[in-house]
Amino acid sequence: MINRLILPAFMAALVASGPTAALDLETMSAEERTLFRSEVRDYLMENPEVIMEAVQALEDRQAADQANADLALVSNNADAIFEDGFSFVGGNPDGDITIVEFMDYRCGYCKRAYGEVEKLLETDGEIRFIVKEFPILGEQSILASRFVIAAKQLEGAEAYKSLHDALMEFNGDITIAALRRLSDTYELDADAIESRMNDDSVTDEISQTRALAQKLRITGTPTFVVHDEMLRGYLPYDQMRAILDEKREL
Structure with a gap:
């Protein structure tokens, strides 16, 4: 059972693992799902900064992905950019x-x-x-x-x-x-x-x-x-x- 002691670590791991990570609620019983959702809500209400940290982590990842994509675009089109x-x-x-x-x-x-x-x-x-x-x-x-x-x-x-x-x-x-x-x-x-x-x-x-x-x-x-x-x-x-x-x- 996930409790308040392990929830912060769980949330951090979930954020760090990226968008492919998922929690299979279907394997939980109805009681466990209800408790889990309650614990998550309570934790986020008590620690709202976690949401901002997660948003910032996502924005940083997206910015890095965009920068890497732009590097490739510039490299692949260098002649047209610099010597048209x-x-x-x-x-x-x-x-x-x-x-x-x-x-x-x-x-x-x-x-x-x-x-x-x-x-x-x-x-x-x-x-x-x-x-x-x-x-x-x-x-x-x-x-x-x-x-x-x-x-x-x-x-x-x-x-x-x-x-x-x-x-x-x-x-x-x-x-x-x-x-x-x-x-x-x-x-x-x-x-x-x-x-x-x-x-x-x-x-x-x-x-x-x-x-x-x-x-x-x-x-x-x-x-x-x-x-x-x-x-x-x-x-x-x-x-x-x-x-x-x-x-x-x-």
């Missing part, structure tokens, strides 16, 4: 570590992350930074991505970076008129860029990045890949800095 041949490459192209960002110009957290990433690039001259255009937040996101990709194809990386930076700090509605005004600011050929926006080559870049995101199980922005690790969501500068330092020690 069309995504913008900034920072130091010959740097000793690479940060890849999947972003959307309508994403508030991407805009917050923009300042953190720029600070990293300014304070660390050995970061290779890749931008993946991943417009998932509606027609304005797609419009912006098509415009900046067209600008990159026609006028090069510097033009792309100027428009990218401007859009990351832009808070109004993204329209053709707004995009043309931004391009005029940098003396770019707005007519040529607009004409190029719906070209198959622009569509192909977006489609390839979406296919890659699907393989990587990326559903939100920003998502970063740092060296071999996927970081899903916004991270402040200090955390990004610590992750870079950690990766460099590997």
